[in-house]
Structures are given as C-alpha cells and as structure tokens.
Amino acid sequence: MSRKREMSDRCPNCGQHLGPRDNFCAQCGQENHTHKLPIGHFAVELLAGLLNFDTKLLRTGRDLFVPPGLVVRNFNANQRARYVPPLRLYLFTSVVFFIVLAWMPQEQPSAQDETAQQGVIRFSGDDPVDSVLLDMARSRNLDDRRIDSLMRANGRNLSSWERRLLRSAIEQQDPEARTRFSDQLRQNFSKGLFLLLPVFALLLYLLNWSRRGYFTEHLVFALYFHAVVFMLLLLEQMIKASAMLLTGESSNLLNAVPLLLIPVYLPWAIRTAYRRSWGSSILLAVVITALYLTIVALALAASAVITAW
Secondary structure, X not given: OHHHOOOOOEOOOOOOEOXXXXXXXXXXXXXXXXOOOOHHHHHHHHHHHHHHHXXXXXXXXXXXXXXXXXXXXXXXXXXXXXXXXXXXXXXXXXXXXXXXXXXXXXXXXXXXXXXXXXXXXXXXXXXXXXXXXXXXXXXXXXXXXXXXHHHHHOOOOOOHHHHHXXXXXXXXXOHHHHHHHHHHHHHHHHHHHHHHHHHHHHXXXXXXXXXXXXXXXXXHHHHHHHHHHHHHHHHHHHHXXXXXXXXXXXXXXXXXXXXXXXXXXXXXXXXXXXXXXXXXXXXXXXXXXXXXXXXXXXXXXXXXXXHHO
C-alpha cells in the first residue's frame, strides 16, 4: 500500500517543510500522506488501527495479571507505548461495569422478602405509618407540610432531619421510588468512587516510606488496581446472571470467587510494582484495605444521604 501514498514537501496541517522521507511532521505530528485513498487502503488502515488497539489491550490485560502489578512497574519505568493508559482503562471498565449492572436481571423477591420490605415503618410510638402517608407517596403528593400536619395530629413534632428520613422511608415503599433511588445512588457513588482514587493513591504514597517516589506513580497503581476491581466485579455479575438464567437464583458459590481474588491481587501487585518482600506487601495491603474500606463505607453512607435528601 505504501506506493499509493501521496507524499508532500509541506505539512498540509501546519505548513512545516518536510523531507522526501518524512512520514510525519516534526512540528504537529500529522502523517505525511493524503487521506483521499481507495476504499481498500482505507479499510486496511482502519483494521490496522483496531488491531493496534487490541494488541495494546491484550498486552495490558496480560501484564495486569501475569504477574499482578507488572503493568504498573513497566508503566512507571516509562514503558508506556505498549499499554492502554491507566485513566482510559479505568474509565472504560467502570462505565462498562455500571452499564452492565443497570441491565442485569434482578432476582425476584420471595413472599417473605416482600413482607419484610413492606414491613412496618413506625412513627409516634408503636403505631404503624398511617396509610394516608403511603397513599400520598404513591400519588406523588407527599411533602413536608403534609407530613408535619399528620405528625402533629399524632402528638409529635419532627426535626427537619427526622422528617427527611421519614419521608425517604415512606417513599421507599413504592417500587418505582426504590428503583429511582437505587439508580441515583449508583450514579452518585460512581462519581464519589472516582474522587476517592486520589485518596487510595495518597495512602500508598504515605505508607510507602522506603519507595515513596512521585505521587503520580501511586496514582497509576490506583487507576490500574481499580480497573482490575471493576473487571472482577463485572465477572461476579456475569456469574450471578448466568446462575439466575440456569437456576433462577443468584446465590452461588462461584459468585464469591472473583471477590476473593481482590485481597489476593492487591498484595501481589504491591510486591511486583514496588519490588517489596511478601511480608511487607501483605502488611501494606492489609493496612491500606482497612483504611480505604472505612473511607469507602463513609462515602457510600454520604451518597445515600445525599441521594435521599
């Protein structure tokens, strides 16, 4: 195909002078040949680009797992052209995970679960929530003024915080409201999780006393590690969906396998990426996991409060 290239002595993009063997412009980087080409040449170039991306993706996937953390060590050693950039891989895997999660078939609740979900939300002593409140929620007429009026009629004044919690609890009795709440919570938590990435990197930075380096090196680790977590969570959801299609139930011992791989992967990746001993890698992984899960739990609780508010 090379003989069909139409070379130019000047870059069409920026006007930089080009030599007869300059395939790319040194000023702006544009390739030195026309894109007015036969369909066959265009198809070959498109296929080559896709194969190049696939090659990067396959190589990145291999070095993410064999051994865990090798992609981080090589990327921070400036061997970057061979890999999918960490931020791009993280965004791709997280978006795919949340899309698949939204479309996964949901297990139908049993009669006992339905009774528990519709169980009694209590206010004003031991009396159940008045059916008027539930009717208002289903007809979308529930507001703070009506709640205050009804509660005062039952001899209780609510603070703004108690009113908000009560209203949210009542609204959750409506299946459509529960679905909206779950979708919004998922969106808020996915955004919050992205903001927590620098926190994970900061923990690595602070606890890696002997191999601290630059903060960006630890951010690379955080991005690739979270991409792996999303891959394993996606695998767990696929196993769960397969079990539901085959047996009608999502509970399966195989579901736990991808999740159990995460605490195995982290110390192994730390050992490979930072060239640490097994003992120090396991200790560092345990400390970071405990701190980070505490922060994630607080972030999830905050997401739930923000979503309910």
